[in-house]
Amino acid sequence: MVSPTRRDLVRYAGAVSALTLSTAPVAARARADAGPFQPTWDSLAAGYQAPAWFRDAKFGIWAHWGPQCAPEFGDWYARRMYMQGDPSYEHHVKTYGHPTQFGFMELINRWKAERWDPEELTKLYKAAGAKYLVSMACHHDNFDNFDSRHHAWNATRVGPGKDIVGGWAAAARKHGLRFGVSNHASHAWHWYQTAYGYDATGPHAGQRYDAFRLTKADGAGKWWQGLDPQNLYTGRNMVIPDGITDLAAMNAWHESHDGIWNESVPPNRAFAETWLKRCQDLMDRYQPDLVYFDDTGLPLGDYGLRATAHYYNQSVARKGAVDVVVNCKELTDLQRRAVVADIERGFADHIVAEPWQTDTCLGDWHYSRPLYERKGYLSAHQVVQRLVDVVSKNGCLLLNVPVRSDGTIDELERGILEELVGWMAVNSEGIFDSRPWKTYGEGPTEVAAGKFNEAKLRPFTAEDIRFTVKGDTLYAYAQEWPAGKSLTIRTLTPAAHPVQRIDLLGGGALEFKQTDDGVSVTLPDQRPTFTPAFRIR
Secondary structure, rough: OOOOOOOHHHHHHHHHOOOOOOOHHHHHHHHHHHHOOOHHHHHHHOOOOOOHHHHOOOOEEEEOOHHHHOEEEOOOOOHHHHOOOHHHHHHHHOOOOOOOOOOOHHHHOOOOOOOOOOOHHHHHHHHOOOOOEEEEEEEOOOOOOOOOOOOOEEEEOHHHHOOOHHHHOOOOHHHOOEEEEOOOOHHHHHHHHHHHHHOOOOOOEEOEOOHHHOOOHHHHOOOOOOOOHHHHOOOOOOOOOOOOOOOOHHHHHHHHHOOOOOOOOOOHHHHHHHHHHHHHHHHHHHHEEEEEEEEEEEOHHHHHHHHHHHOOOOOHHHOOOOOEEEEEEEOOOHHHHEEEEEEEEOOOOOOOOEEEEEEEOOOOOEEEHHHHHOOOOOOHHHHHHHHHHHHHHOEEEEEEEEOOOOOOOHHHHHHHHHHHHHHHHHHHOOOOEEEEEOOEEOOOOOOOOOOOOOHHHOOOOOOOOOEEEOOOOEEOOOOOOOOOOOEEEOOOOOOOOOOEEEEEEEEEEEEEEEOEEEEEEOOOOOOOOOOOOEEEE
């Protein structure tokens, strides 16, 4: 297939400039599929460039919120509640009953989002500095948080009875934020197979959980009448065999089979076909600015490529250019030119040529009341340190603020966001719309590259400085206040960057001395915010 060039994009945009995408998904899909991008990595890479809005945005907030927040017991509940011995299993049995009788689908019915006010939350997120807002559209639990045309297990039919994605989208656009969605459902076909298992020991040993036995006919006269549980749980794709009577052996089987992070097309190809229809429906109807795939590369082989080509073509048809972002993880050099790389709960150790993103969380991905009770969240200070480090290396930070079952955030989260409001009001001019300088920074704290490495990060110090630049102005962000009255920025020698003036953001001009050892800045007694930032000319 021929890959699109920039000229192809311009030509295609001219051909559709008189057209406006219809609200009818079929019409939108026809135009998008006729566009210049083909479902190959070469084609996507040849015609893609991360849009300016994303390069400028730097900070987004994520509502990683769905029915797995109903028990308020942390992440991956819909898988772990079916794994005997896991804390989620123990909590489930104690709180709701055994999963042979009370499966995850019953928790969906208990998720009502009765106090959710996307308008109020979005205003707070914007004040805290967010330039884009991301709504989870579907997680590994295979439940669509939107008015899905191809999946009846969705939030408008059961659970809240509300269009969650639509509500976030309307609030984001009203307040001038870019809007994104996250799609994690490609892994449901293997991740969910624990629901077809059984206890290895105890009074229910050998009895299969609810997913194994329930059919559409069993819903007669119940809240889920007309729905097929197999469409939720994805079917018997990888069912553990009978006869395991040892808990360690049971867990080992899951770990080596359905627990493997598998990006390939499943044997159940109908699942992949429906996934693509759901994904394109999400793109066509809500027209998000960003789609986050929780995948290594694109999901489900050719299906992920088809979804992404469709999305890019849709953007060209609507705007005359590719003005959207697709995130996925662990990419090759070719793939990093086709989509925007994401590093989950991790860092880069250098300035990355292409814009990129890291995503992290104040707490657990899904709301955890035990974590709240032990006050285990990141502090606003830690969020700012991550943000400054990421921005200095050409990245954006996407921060999940876990939402409770009822649709609210707790007072600890609100307090953190309000601290961010104060910090942003003083220090954000060197963050938004900025670009990396010739070096990202200096200091003794080493930041290891890669995903899931936050636990390895040693505390930052006042000697850890990060740089950004906007126009002719250089900004320096210290990760802590120095203990004394001065701070030396060793990179800023006369040869590297002659300095005429230094201002403390929120504090005015400062005295300084520049030598071959760097710039020594005299600091005031007053500290405008919990970390200092300097405007340097």
